Amino acid sequence: MKSGDMVMQAELVAHWANGKKLAFIGDGDAISVCVAYLKSQKIIDYGPSLITVFDFDERQVQAIKAFAEHKKIRHLDAELYNACDSFPKVGRFDRFYTNPPWGQSNEGQSVHVFMERGVEACGYGGQGMIVIADDEELEWPKRVLYTTQKRASDLGYFVNRMQPLMHSYHLDDDALLRSCNLFVEALPGNPSRGKTKAVDKERLANFYGRDQHVRMRYIKSNRPVTLAGADPSEWSPEYYKDAE
Amino acid sequence: MSEIIHPGAGVLYMKVGTHAKEGLAEIIERKQREIDEAGFAMWGYGGSTCFPTSMVQPFARGFAKQGRPIHLVMQKMNSRHYAEQVRATRFSVDGAMWEAIPDSINVLGSRYALMIKNLREYEDELDLSATKVAVGRNEGRVGSRYVQGQADKACLVVTEPERGNKEHKKVKIDLIAELLDPYAVFLDER
Numbered sequence: 310m311k312s313g314d315m316v317m318q319a320e321l322v323a324h325w326a327n328g329k330k331l332a333f334i335g336d337g338d339a340i341s342v343c344v345a346y347l348k349s350q351k352i353i354d355y356g357p358s359l360i361t362v363f364d365f366d367e368r369q370v371q372a373i374k375a376f377a378e379h380k381k382i383r384h385l386d387a388e389l390y391n392a393c394d395s396f397p398k399v400g401r402f403d404r405f406y407t408n409p410p411w412g413q414s415n416e417g418q419s420v421h422v423f424m425e426r427g428v429e430a431c432g433y434g435g436q437g438m439i440v441i442a443d444d445e446e447l448e449w450p451k452r453v454l455y456t457t458q459k460r461a462s463d464l465g466y467f468v469n470r471m472q473p474l475m476h477s478y479h480l481d482d483d484a485l486l487r488s489c490n491l492f493v494e495a496l497p498g499n500p501s502r503g504k505t506k507a508v509d510k511e512r513l514a515n516f517y518g519r520d521q522h523v524r525m526r527y528i529k530s531n532r533p534v535t536l537a538g539a540d541p542s543e544w545s546p547e548y549y550k551d552a553e
Numbered sequence: 554m555s556e557i558i559h560p561g562a563g564v565l566y567m568k569v570g571t572h573a574k575e576g577l578a579e580i581i582e583r584k585q586r587e588i589d590e591a592g593f594a595m596w597g598y599g600g601s602t603c604f605p606t607s608m609v610q611p612f613a614r615g616f617a618k619q620g621r622p623i624h625l626v627m628q629k630m631n632s633r634h635y636a637e638q639v640r641a642t643r644f645s646v647d648g649a650m651w652e653a654i655p656d657s658i659n660v661l662g663s664r665y666a667l668m669i670k671n672l673r674e675y676e677d678e679l680d681l682s683a684t685k686v687a688v689g690r691n692e693g694r695v696g697s698r699y700v701q702g703q704a705d706k707a708c709l710v711v712t713e714p715e716r717g718n719k720e721h722k723k724v725k726i727d728l729i730a731e732l733l734d735p736y737a738v739f740l741d742e743r
Binding site for chain 2: 411413442444446447448449484485486517518519520521
């Protein structure tokens with residue numbers, strides 16, 4: 310996500326989840342950190358009461374924990390978790406946020422899986438914000454938007470707001486692609502749809518794109534956790550010869 | 554439309570020129586020699602628009618399943634690629650398992666390579682506005698919209714030209730080759 314879009318998105322999330330417990334189901338863009346930091350620095354005086362990031366990349370998890378510790382942000386935390394596994398903290402949150410793999414090659418199944426985890430995090434209640442591809446020229450984002458709204462409806466949620474064509478990206482391959490914010494909200498008294506469980510194998514095919522199936526559970530970090538940035542053994546200064 | 558570029562055909566479009574301080578004519582001569590000796594050559598490239606595992610391989614495999622070839626169609630250009638001529642020593646199909654590159658194959662100053670055969674000069678035209686991106690998050694986007702700025706190569710399917718007043722974006726094709734299984738690989742210099 311481009312930096313300007315990130316700032317706008319972080320403020321939006323902070324406002325939307327003000328005073329709420331917010332679960333991030335994956336967070337490659339580090340919007341969670343931006344949201345928490347904006348409030349902790351008193352740039353904005355609103356934001357979630359708790360942010361927990363569930364991500365399969367241990368480097369990301371450690372970086373969030375280290376940042377929160379270093380900046381003394383007590384309401385920001387992260388846990389190592391893969392969305393294909395059963396969800397560990399069902400019903401502990403009021404809101405969920407996800408910017409999942411966009412499901413261009415599996416009719417949106419990748420989006421559905423992440424959304425379902427968010428729904429479980431909120432105990433089939435609350436609200437969710439889903440960042441999802443949105444493009445006027447392409448067909449697949451329309452299909453994914455359709456199937457995602459249908460799946461949300463099956464889970465007892467309705468679309469209460471949508472912000473089309475909101476974000477753009479820096480990647481060469483994605484210069485034209487945009488994404489939207491899709492807001493979903495549970496119907497009053499929406500019942501649970503059963504216990505959380507691992508994702509069926511057939512849903513893992515083409516998860517990250519054509520022929521890009523889920524094979525990796527975690528990215529494990531070999532780097533020791535340091536609270537104040539890079540470990541000293543990883544870097545050394547090189548000075549100008551004529552420097553005093 | 555031609556034998557290579559016709560509706561339904563799969564092409565990997567790329568602009569080519571000087572690479573790693575070596576002129577195009579020299580590259581072509583060297584690659585043709587490698588193909589004669591080893592049966593294939595590795596055509597080095599970079600950038601993020603034709604990533605081996607998420608773009609080129611699924612694209613080419615999809616066509617291979619239907620018994621259809623993928624052609625690399627290249628447009629000559631003046632390039633300022635002056636990276637050092639460091640020879641890649643090993644390659645990987647998946648980025649995890651690595652194999653040594655045969656001594657007779659030289660691929661220089663690149664992160665990825667296409668596996669090619671039948672490299673030859675070939676004059677043709679590709680109407681990018683009569684193509685669509687074949688794979689990835691831009692799948693379905695019209696080629697002329699996609700190939701711009703940093704995106705100077707693309708996995709495309711040729712479509713019927715649109716009838717209308719929209720401007721066509723034709724590019725000259727000077728050189729072609731056929732992609733060979735495993736189609737695209739990662740390179741390493743260690």
